[in-house]
Amino acid sequence: MADSAKPVSKRDSRKEAAVAVDETQAVQLGELSDLLGYVLKRAQLKVFEDFLRCVAPLQLTPAQFSVLLLLDANPGRNQTEIANTLGILRPNFVSLLDSLESRDLCTRVRSANDRRSHILMLTEKGRGVLARAKKLVVSKHEARLNELLGPDGRDALLAMLTKIAEEF
Amino acid sequence: MADSAKPVSKRDSRKEAAVAVDETQAVQLGELSDLLGYVLKRAQLKVFEDFLRCVAPLQLTPAQFSVLLLLDANPGRNQTEIANTLGILRPNFVSLLDSLESRDLCTRVRSANDRRSHILMLTEKGRGVLARAKKLVVSKHEARLNELLGPDGRDALLAMLTKIAEEF
DNA sequence: CCGTGTTTGGTATGGTGGATAACAATTATC
DNA sequence: GATAATTGTTATCCACCATACCAAACACGG
Numbered sequence: 001m002a003d004s005a006k007p008v009s010k011r012d013s014r015k016e017a018a019v020a021v022d023e024t025q026a027v028q029l030g031e032l033s034d035l036l037g038y039v040l041k042r043a044q045l046k047v048f049e050d051f052l053r054c055v056a057p058l059q060l061t062p063a064q065f066s067v068l069l070l071l072d073a074n075p076g077r078n079q080t081e082i083a084n085t086l087g088i089l090r091p092n093f094v095s096l097l098d099s100l101e102s103r104d105l106c107t108r109v110r111s112a113n114d115r116r117s118h119i120l121m122l123t124e125k126g127r128g129v130l131a132r133a134k135k136l137v138v139s140k141h142e143a144r145l146n147e148l149l150g151p152d153g154r155d156a157l158l159a160m161l162t163k164i165a166e167e168f
Numbered sequence: 169m170a171d172s173a174k175p176v177s178k179r180d181s182r183k184e185a186a187v188a189v190d191e192t193q194a195v196q197l198g199e200l201s202d203l204l205g206y207v208l209k210r211a212q213l214k215v216f217e218d219f220l221r222c223v224a225p226l227q228l229t230p231a232q233f234s235v236l237l238l239l240d241a242n243p244g245r246n247q248t249e250i251a252n253t254l255g256i257l258r259p260n261f262v263s264l265l266d267s268l269e270s271r272d273l274c275t276r277v278r279s280a281n282d283r284r285s286h287i288l289m290l291t292e293k294g295r296g297v298l299a300r301a302k303k304l305v306v307s308k309h310e311a312r313l314n315e316l317l318g319p320d321g322r323d324a325l326l327a328m329l330t331k332i333a334e335e336f
Numbered sequence: 337c338c339g340t341g342t343t344t345g346g347t348a349t350g351g352t353g354g355a356t357a358a359c360a361a362t363t364a365t366c
Numbered sequence: 367g368a369t370a371a372t373t374g375t376t377a378t379c380c381a382c383c384a385t386a387c388c389a390a391a392c393a394c395g396g
Contacts, residue, residue, distance in 0.1 A: 021244035027253040030241030032234055035305070036313055036326055037215045041230075042255070042333035044212045047205045050336060062205055063353095073198030076189035080373065085195040087210070092354065094375060108374090116362045116373040137203070145204055148336060149328055157328045158204055160317055165210035168218060168316060231382095248344065260383065262346060276345090284344040284391045 047145070054140040058133050063088075064100060065137070068130045071106055071122045078117035079108070105129055215313070222308040226301050231256075232268060233305070236298040239274055239290045246285035247276070273297055 032038050051062050060068070063086070070082050083093035097120070100106045105126035108118035122130065146154050200206050219230050228236070231254070238250050251261035265288070268274045273294035276286035290298065314322050 023249075027238065027245060027249055028241045029253070030237060031302075032237050032241075033330070034326070035234070035237075036310065036322065036329070037212075037219050037230055038234055039326060039329045039333055040208075040212045040215055043329040043336070044205075044208045045255075046332055046336045047208055051205050062209075066200055066203070066206055069198060069200050069203075070195065073196045073200075077195060078373075081191075081195050085197070087213075088353095089355065090374070091356085091376080114363070114373080118374070134199075142204065144336070145332075148331060153328060154204065156324065158202070158207060160321060160325045161204070161207045161211040162201070163316060164214055164313075165207055168211075168214045168312070246344080256382095257384065258345070259347080259385085282344080282392070286345070 050144065051137070051141050054144075055133050055136050058129055058136065060129070060133055063096060065130075065133055067096065067100060068105065068122065068126060068133070071120050072127070072130055075121060076119055078111065078114075078119055080117070082120055100126075218312065219305070219309050222312075223301055223304050226297055226304065228297070228301055231264060233298075233301055235264065235268065236273065236290065236294060236301070239288050240295070240298055243289060244287055246279065246282075246287055248285070250288055268294075 048062055051065075055065065066086055067082065070085060071077075074082070074085075079093055079097065080090055083090050086093075088096070097106070097108065101108060104123055106120055106122050109121060111117045111119045142154075149157060216230055219233075223233065234254055235250065238253060239245075242250070242253075247261055247265065248258055251258050254261075256264070265274070265276065269276060272291055274288055274290050277289055279285045279287045310322075317325060
């Protein structure tokens with residue numbers, strides 16, 4: 001239950017206003033269309049949405065796909081290392097891994113060097129799913145972006161976004 | 169302590185694994201650094217983070233700021249129109265508006281034309297806060313982005329993101 | 337008028353991600 | 367060997383997002 005209840009009166013007799021607004025006219029974005037953060041988030045949502053569509057046959061979210069990619073490129077790493085790299089907090093990484101492991105896409109193996117940590121490895125099935133996912137991403141998702149922006153545009157965009165992500 | 173590099177000719181006993189990994193080496197991003205969606209989200213988080221810092225004195229989130237901007241540019245509109253423009257669902261827009269209204273930054277005024285709808289208006293205080301917020305955003309937030317990307321780079325980035333947001 | 341259907345704001349609710357505290361097991365350090 | 371730090375994990379909390387549903391108010395065809 002909520003501990004703080006706002007005294008929002010619903011029977012508040014407020015003033016009334018009859019403002020003449022052309023309702024057929026679209027709402028003006030105004031300065032919002034120049035706010036980089038706003039457009040950035042809108043674009044990000046669209047891209048994620050398309051990613052989900054393209055890779056839907058494999059039932060992989062962007063986060064899950066990124067984990068599989070990292071495991072493939074970094075065999076022998078443990079949970080904290082992978083989670084930190086992706087900017088995921090360790091507690092939140094547990095359920096993510098649980099879902100992947102329950103689908104037999106990766107496994108946690110107790111390390112012999114440090115028995116606290118779990119070495120993460122892709123399974124055979126995980127490698128197969130990752131390979132198919134990559135194909136879908138390249139042939140459908142990134143291809144569509146390439147078509148929209150052009151190869152040079154895409155590279156320029158990636159470069160600037162990388163710069164923001166790393167140096168901002 | 170660094171590992172003394174044991175000869176790792178041991179096989180995994182299905183439960184334990186001693187994989188020789190240079191833990192001093194950073195985890196490799198691999199193909200992730202070429203995945204536009206990943207870098208896009210990372211950049212978006214950084215930008216929002218900086219936005220929050222820059223506008224912290226006024227205690228405004230990006231969403232709240234965008235609402236104030238829209239209200240300023242579109243007087244006489246109702247909740248659904250504003251919410252739809254921002255891609256916010258009407259139920260979720262209620263509490264957002266509640267918080268703004270409780271801070272006396274905007275008001276809901278019952279429309280005389282259609283007594284179901286609430287006309288949204290900035291208060292005097294709301295206009296003041298918005299003006300100060302704009303100054304902070306321009307002088308601190310966007311200025312920092314300009315410094316990083318250059319004016320031309322920023323414009324190119326904005327153009328490509330807009331294209332993605334609108335046409336993707 | 338009247339009855340039906342739609343729209344608007346709102347509530348309740350569930351799902352998902354992100355963040356912190358705490359804990360057992362294990363390792364590191366002195 | 368005592369103490370501190372680390373790893374995976376659980377339990378929460380909070381912010382967002384999405385859906386279903388409701389009362390009040392409108393639209394409209396009879």
